[in-house]
Amino acid sequence: MSTEKNLVRSLSVEIAAPAELVWSILVDLPSYPQWNPYTVKVESSLRLGEPVNLFLPDPTRPGELLHVVEHLADFEPHRLLAWEMIASADNPDAARREQIIEPTGPRSCRYQTTDQFLGPTADQVMANHGPWVKQGFDAVALALKAHAEALHGTSA
Template sequence: MSLVTDNSIEIDAPADVVWSVLTDFDAYHEWNPFQLDCSTTLTPGAPIDMKVDLGPRPPMRQREFIDEVDEDGRWFTYRMKPAPFRLITSLRRQSVVDLGDGRSRYDSHFEINGPLSVVVKALMGRELVAKFTKTTEAVGRRAAELAP
């Protein structure tokens, strides 16, 4: 049984401002309640190194890999390195949609699949869903603060 969480938020900020929030990885520690630290070159195949807070556990280091990037379409994906026999896989997609009139929508998608996904869901499912929801809200706040 997969773990999937989708979140969206409409933001009073242009799409380029929201995109800049998502791609300014050095600033994640200033606003992101889940990824306390993040670095990547945002190129396919490159690592994305994160320090994630799943609370109540101590923050942990996580390395995943950039899968696809569409800077013109304003979206990117990354995945964990699949476990042997694809016992567990993941996909994270973040995208920005221009709604016109200086407004945009941020869409967040996360999924964990494979036979071991049921274990992850049981151990960390609630925390993951809550953190992705809080992160979506934080993207909206940060972009609105930075909007002209």
């Protein structure tokens, strides 16, 4: 990402599990409800340019889900999974979410996720939703760490 403006960045977590395992968790979309507290359901073919249907707990209506449609923008195994929302006539909001895995050794890696709000509504989206997205992304990073380490047998 080229700028910090309107950028939400999760905690960077050190995971005591191989990058390959963490990647396998991120692309196992049907299993998201088992570990992901923020993006509780994802539906996608994981083919570049195709839709990614995201379902998130609605912060304004407890018990209900927000449905957001983005498109797969990057798919670099064991390193980067990204989707983005392109502004349209119906919806001026635009954003790019990246989930980044950085190997730190044969049995460890670092994970972080970011969301860059773009387009004409970026400042407003950041002001209205940035703190909620940050809280959700931090929860995802911590949950991914716990889930990967439990699967790898290295949880504390």
